[in-house]
Amino acid sequence: MPLLMLSNLEQYCPEAEKFIPERWLKTEPEHSKRTHPFVTMPFGFGPRMCLGRRFAELEIETLVTKIIRNFIVEYNHEMKFESKLLRIPVSPLKFKMIDRE
Template identity: 45%
Template sequence: MHPVVIGNGRCMTRDTIIKGYRIPKGVQVIFQHYVISNQEKYFANSNEFYPERWLQENTSRHAFASLPFGYGRRMCLGKRFADLELVMVISKILQKFKLEYHHRDLDYHINPLYTPKGPLKIKFIAR
């Protein structure tokens, strides 16, 4: 799947060794969401749309396998607001509409977020 955010970056405050590689102070290290999101060892059937995977805590998954809002003291301040807003908006849409999508898989481009190339042809059918 295609995460919205390309990655989270951190600037090294001191020389650091990561997996045997020396990373000098001042270098920006990027945690690539797209790469880790498509690794089967963290996400079974990673190329399939399976939103239920996010509904329960998966204790077998690495704690840093998904960090769309970052981590630590520079974590996104709007995370809780975004979570609540998504629940409300999706609930309201699904109360009033059935959604259908009968088109080919979407192509994506980076602009600077992962976004669909072309229109989303989702059909909203009133309930």
């Protein structure tokens, strides 16, 4: 996928090899202004944008909200990926979820 290639180029995504999730937040101008806005567009853009985008994003937000509301989520292991059509984790995902009660 060309987006995977673009997201690994320093000219479009500075410090591409580092895990900096803040780079995608619009509220973090230090990181977000340095990353090209069209590097990743999973739902497309413009008149040909995916019709299900809003529904998919709403479902993702609802799921993440429920998980964060009910659990403390930790991940203290190195995550290894393999690049095929998408990036797929090859190491086990060892999330630690502690019930908030």
